[in-house]
Amino acid sequence: MNTIYVDNNATTRVAPEVLEAMLPYFSDLYGNPSSMHTFGGKVGYKIKEARAKIAELIGAMPEEIVFTSCGTESDSTAIWATLESYPDKRHVVTTRVEHPAIKNLGEHLSKNGYRVTFVPVDRQGSLDLDYLYNSLSDDTAIVSIMWANNESGVIYPVEEISQEIKQRGIVFHTDAVQAVGKIPVDVKSTGIDFLSISGHKFHGPKGVGVLYVRKGTKFSSFMIGGHQEHGRRGGTENVASIIGLGKAAELAAQRLSVYGAKVRSLRDKLEEEILARIPNAMINGNRDNRLPNTTSISFEYVEGESILLMLDEFGICASSGSACTSGSLEPSHVLRAMGVPFTAAHGSIRFSLSSYNTEEEIDFIIAKLPPIIERLREMSPFWHEAAVAK
């Protein structure tokens, strides 16, 4: 059975070109870039190259790039660095739809002496900007707003928001883990001080991330240790993965426009056909302002987990909400924040495409999904109750 992988917001295939770039750095050129010998120094040079490639992808300078172990570490570093740099400020602003890396950190802070504002979103997943700006005060240390949502794909106007925040002298962080490699990201003319990237969301390896730190932004290390990353992140460099991430950045830069057009057309076809063939289905999130690869669809009166299991029998890999909150029976916090009705939120499926997906795969999903939903609804007492009520 073929695998049809449409769960690319959870993780992606390492591009073969990326793996090829990494391979020499495991068993052959395995030196430590901090070592004082040519064998280590060569590796240091490749890390420099990777840093330049990542910088180029997001319009930054190489010295503004700090390699980390993942998006979560990048997020944590930005928040803790700022709180340590401004010890008198005890207010943090974020949103109700962040990834658990920020959401759970925000909840942790709110139990540990900080005041945390979680800005709400509307039914389309759009931020309440008045609520955001009204929440700011002299006590606000940092505002953290994701660039694009991992579940709904909704894109937030972080370029504009960051300018507003900057003017008020407040630090701005964006978790751009779902944006980088999928849509153009350029920090240059924004007010963004910190930006988080994860390698494995755009065909780089797992276990490596980036924190962009704007020159001049106050910083203190989260991972205290050796002198690596110019003293900003201790720990021996994850050489092969950093080199792989550099290659992934290079590929993303080359392919971005083609990627957008291709996955958008496949995603739109998938969405339109599903809506045409399946009653009581709805798209979650503002359709005009989303990542090109993502669709979150609610099927009323069925369980998302059951849909996933039945899709899985056909080799179709999708997701109900975020992989990072799986294991919980609660509906996704993102869909709840958007006010998706309980009967629909429970039956939500996220399809997230990549440029490796083909039209044949999309046609296969379109053929297999309607009978799955129909069968599950036949088994659902809620579906029958709803039909009677109508």
Add this chain to the structure above:
Amino acid sequence: MNTIYVDNNATTRVAPEVLEAMLPYFSDLYGNPSSMHTFGGKVGYKIKEARAKIAELIGAMPEEIVFTSCGTESDSTAIWATLESYPDKRHVVTTRVEHPAIKNLGEHLSKNGYRVTFVPVDRQGSLDLDYLYNSLSDDTAIVSIMWANNESGVIYPVEEISQEIKQRGIVFHTDAVQAVGKIPVDVKSTGIDFLSISGHKFHGPKGVGVLYVRKGTKFSSFMIGGHQEHGRRGGTENVASIIGLGKAAELAAQRLSVYGAKVRSLRDKLEEEILARIPNAMINGNRDNRLPNTTSISFEYVEGESILLMLDEFGICASSGSACTSGSLEPSHVLRAMGVPFTAAHGSIRFSLSSYNTEEEIDFIIAKLPPIIERLREMSPFWHEAAVAK
């Protein structure tokens, strides 16, 4: 020119068997273990296997193993988790010879409201245990002592010390990054609560580490985010590297006794020949109680960096002190703590072997090193002054 790599305390070659185990998990089986589909689930199973292998290597239970991104993260997690669990205790005890991951964190804490005791060592690198035990009080939250020193190779009696510390109700952490895979490590009958491991120090990949957390030990996350690692470490699992680390643990367990005998005999030969052929050379650290693969040798009146550069011309990769403190012109803090005279500390070289080294390589170093030292001494005004003084 062949590379003769004798810098294995800085980093090691990824064993070919380890790389082979990792390879399927980049571009083929690239699922997210948190995903609700078979494609992700399969990967989750492999992580479970790796966890069991690491546990077996150190006599732990699989549920006591938390995967991290490196030894530095493991160290930070142990210290911060304990300080958060015991908010009223403001005293930390460690040693003067720790790796920068603990040393610099200790210095950071001492500037941020904590009292930190750095236990001294003697000329042989052995800990002053009276000083250690006398420093403890009701205010002591944690004692952190490395299992083996990265520069001198001196092994510390952490099994015994941890029992003493445990009896006093204080948490015990050991940075065992240089010990695991080189000497037998078994946490079972010790008082060790936390133990740090780094994959790339024993032929696993860079960018992955482990924190052993004894069952029942108070814990709170350092990396706050998703539910991964049973809620103990957020961030998508570094799948390929974790699987590689599992394989490295399996190999280390199989090869430990052979490793010890082989590298010890090569190391001893290297040491004896160097001492026999080069005047004013001395071994740093207790020769009876060291890692089998490590020797730190001081050559009076020459610069370690110059020796390294000249060794490098022959393809010999060694180190002066720790790779993690390179870039600094200060002599190593470890050698200073041991009271190695300034004229000798500056001219110290660490050779750290692995089981990939051959007798021919050792013979090559023995042949090349004496003329290097002789030439450098000819150029050294200090050497001539010392000769005159005698």
